[in-house]
Amino acid sequence: MAQIDVANMEGDIDYDTIMKEFGVEPFDRFLPQMKKSHLLFRRKIIFAHRGFGHILAAMHGKKPFAVVGGFNPSGNLHVGNKIFMDQLLFYQDMGGQVFIPISNDETYVFGKTDKLESATDCAMKTVIPNLIALGLDPKKTKIFISTKTSKAYELAVKLSAKTTFSSVKAIFGFDNQSNPGKIFYSVMQTAHILFPQLEEYGGPKPVVVSIGIDQDPYMRLARDLAEKIGFEKPSSTYNRFLIGLQGGKMSGSKPHTAIFLDDDEETVRKKIIGAFSGGGASLKEHREKGGNPDIDAACQYLKFGFEPDDKKLEEIFAGYRNGSVSTGDVKNLVIDRVTAFLKQHHNNVEKARKQVDKFLIAP
Structure with a gap:
């Protein structure tokens, strides 16, 4: 077995x-x-x-x-x-x-x-x-x-x-x-x-x-x-x-590999800017040869839910492959999406702290 x-x-x-x-x-x-x-x-x-x-x-x-x-x-x-x-x-x-x-x-x-x-x-x-x-x-x-x-x-x-x-x-x-x-x-x-x-x-x-x-x-x-x-x-x-920000498997014990739900906006920005790219070594090379969204950390964040529209995701991935969409374009989009989500989530967490007893099974 x-x-x-x-x-x-x-x-x-x-x-x-x-x-x-x-x-x-x-x-x-x-x-x-x-x-x-x-x-x-x-x-x-x-x-x-x-x-x-x-x-x-x-x-x-x-x-x-x-x-x-x-x-x-x-x-x-x-x-x-x-x-x-x-x-x-x-x-x-x-x-x-x-x-x-x-x-x-x-x-x-x-x-x-x-x-x-x-x-x-x-x-x-x-x-x-x-x-x-x-x-x-x-x-x-x-x-x-x-x-x-x-x-x-x-x-x-x-x-x-x-x-x-x-x-x-x-x-x-x-x-x-x-x-x-x-x-x-x-x-x-x-x-x-x-x-x-x-x-x-x-x-x-x-x-x-x-x-x-x-x-x-x-x-x-x-x-x-x-x-x-x-x-x-x-x-x-x-x-x-979901692949880690540096490639490979994401791990909660390795903070640089993941976006945590308590990360602030600046931390998110730094992590995504430094994330593993599937694009060309330079913008010029990327425009000429395109990139691989399947190994690009930011692209995968979109695939796993930060781009909810299937058609838009296909367009972004197609553009990334042909070079018309750059690594920077994708990373900036992911930064915007993730920080917006986390801003709302942080507010929701404070409200949720008062509701814990409604969810817990009695010992």
């Missing part, structure tokens, strides 16, 4: 090879069937799935379904996190109930913080207000902190008795140096994925999880255990990673 080190995934990613190795299916075939789609689907940023047909049937039939999107409270959110939130908001608009587990336990056992309390504090003061500020509806959203939610722990305990260390080791590649917290967390995240199917939330139902392919091992375990406790197998969609 193929493995990805979910804690240390780095470098360029061959998505076609990953689909074959992990047994996930291309998402393309669902596009003609979707009555309403998001740009992340249309632009093939969401490239693969497991069992999405169940979710599509629920949406078309106006049947209950849920969406799960977990977040790690190791620091402030960045634009890459926003992409997952855009998906949650799409499903919420389509009638889905949104569940957001905040994995303070993961933050601690994977060594992203020295204190569990620090992760919990980050969740309450930073992560949750930022998520709410992006547009969540309190009537359709349940947020819970992993170590503070007894129902999640109880579910994890039940699930832990339905698998073996041998199975978990085969999926995640644990060895003798892996701390026991990482091993138990694999079951805890499975509980997060299956949480919406508890009786108090309506019982078994279709559930979709929007994740990066690095998180697929958790989905495999969740799908393996779901039917053993009378739940439906969860579905999943997989999106491509």
Whole structure:
């Protein structure tokens, strides 16, 4: 069985090879069937799935379904996190109930913080207000902190008795140096994925999880255990990673690779001006030979949502390829779009701080 080190995934990613190795299916075939789609689907940023047909049937039939999107409270959110939130908001608009587990336990056992309390504090003061500020509806959203939610722990305990260390080791590649917290967390995240199917939330139902392919091992375990406790197998969609500002993978632990949701206007400007370019070495060369928007960081920010109009995006990319649109043109556009978004977001965060209790599940 193929493995990805979910804690240390780095470098360029061959998505076609990953689909074959992990047994996930291309998402393309669902596009003609979707009555309403998001740009992340249309632009093939969401490239693969497991069992999405169940979710599509629920949406078309106006049947209950849920969406799960977990977040790690190791620091402030960045634009890459926003992409997952855009998906949650799409499903919420389509009638889905949104569940957001905040994995303070993961933050601690994977060594992203020295204190569990620090992760919990980050969740309450930073992560949750930022998520709410992006547009969540309190009537359709349940947020819970992993170590503070007894129902999640109880579910994890039940699930832990339905698998073996041998199975978990085969999926995640644990060895003798892996701390026991990482091993138990694999079951805890499975509980997060299956949480919406508890009786108090309506019982078994279709559930979709929007994740990066690095998180697929958790989905495999969740799908393996779901039917053993009378739940439906969860579905999943997989999106491509937004490239870092310097090329390669974006990382929350490397501030120069990402735009963070608390960045000020000057920080955004400096980061984007210095971002990796797919254009020519000089303006003259770019005008003559054009550039490659597929490896250009600013162009990819437009593709991943900062240019909402598909036709305009095609025009910008075509101009970039033939040299009529320069790297500077694209970077200036992205600076304008990102700073406008963040200005509004910062205002929304201050309002969201007063609404946290409306979203939280009681311990």
